[in-house]
């Protein structure tokens with residue numbers, strides 16, 4: 001086996017596909033120290049600048065003093081602390097659902113929800129650009145797995161009409177992680193109601209950022225359908241919320257079923273309660289600091305205006321994920337390297353993560369970026385474009 005592995009790794013390296021980790025030596029922020037050098041970074045999901053916020057650090061310390069460091073048991077044995085419980089109640093209230101359940105990560109939440117709710121007699125209908133965790137979950141569930149082209153609702157409806165599956169689960173990212181576009185949520189919910197299907201909405205990139213008070217994409221102005229019982233809402237707490245973990249919010253029957261049978265919920269250690277304590281502070285800031293979303297929006301507007309004249313096009317996106325479409329993989333890597341030489345980090349995303357011929361620079365904006373940071377990036381890209 002080992003010589004086989006070595007050979008495969010060597011092939012990967014020759015094709016320029018070997019992924020490498022670089023070592024971060026500072027907290028996550030707009031300005032970071034990595035592998036001994038300072039960078040202006042446009043890579044993280046810390047959209048609201050909370051990952052290194054003093055109030056969150058203080059809450060985590062208080063949480064550690066009260067609960068210790070480790071939960072040391074699963075939620076079903078005796079690891080479910082009052083900090084977890086209060087956070088679940090607060091998240092349910094914040095997102096407008098009867099109940100919520102914490103998971104250790106978004107990946108585990110998606111695996112747990114899908115495998116607990118559907119099986120062999122059921123069908124999953126999934127957007128082709130959904131997150132990898134949702135696809136893995138679908139395969140693990142053994143339900144029929146039907147993928148529809150990105151946001152092609154006509155095709156989705158055809159497939160929903162044609163199925164005679166017992167349970168029907170439609171799955172979509174709310175904000176697509178490599179495109180930055182927002183799913184047609186209202187239409188998805190209407191389709192689900194019409195066809196007696198349930199919608200699992202993954203709002204990893206919308207929670208904290210979109211909607212009134214950062215309550216997520218179900219609180220966008222054109223989404224008055226929050227009260228549909230056909231929605232299972234999922235979001236991570238390691239992106240805009242700046243901490244770690246994830247949650248699912250839904251009707252009581254759904255949450256109770258997850259507690260009884262979601263294996264990635266049951267068979268794992270509860271997250272440290274100190275994180276739940278930090279998340280309570282994070283939620284307070286998400287809700288009250290409207291200026292964080294305003295500053296983020298200004299950064300998005302500034303970037304889009306400044307990059308209009310480039311030979312490469314920004315994909316249509318109103319979210320902090322701003323992909324600059326390059327096309328050719330080698331060209332995308334080259335531009336990313338030129339930026340890095342200037343002390344600016346923007347990841348190049350290539351196939352198979354995105355479709356052939358659509359390699360891109362994935363620019364992630366944050367409240368932590370100052371207008372001069374965005375200016376430094378746009379000026380560097382304009383210079384690189386002139387040399388190309």
Ligand SMILES: *Cc1c(COP(=O)(O)O)cnc(C)c1O
Nearest residue numbers: 105106107131177202204236238
């Ligand atoms: C990041 C992400 C996840 C996984 O969340 P983690 O908490 O990082 O495990 C799931 N879905 C989407 C769309 C994501 O972007």
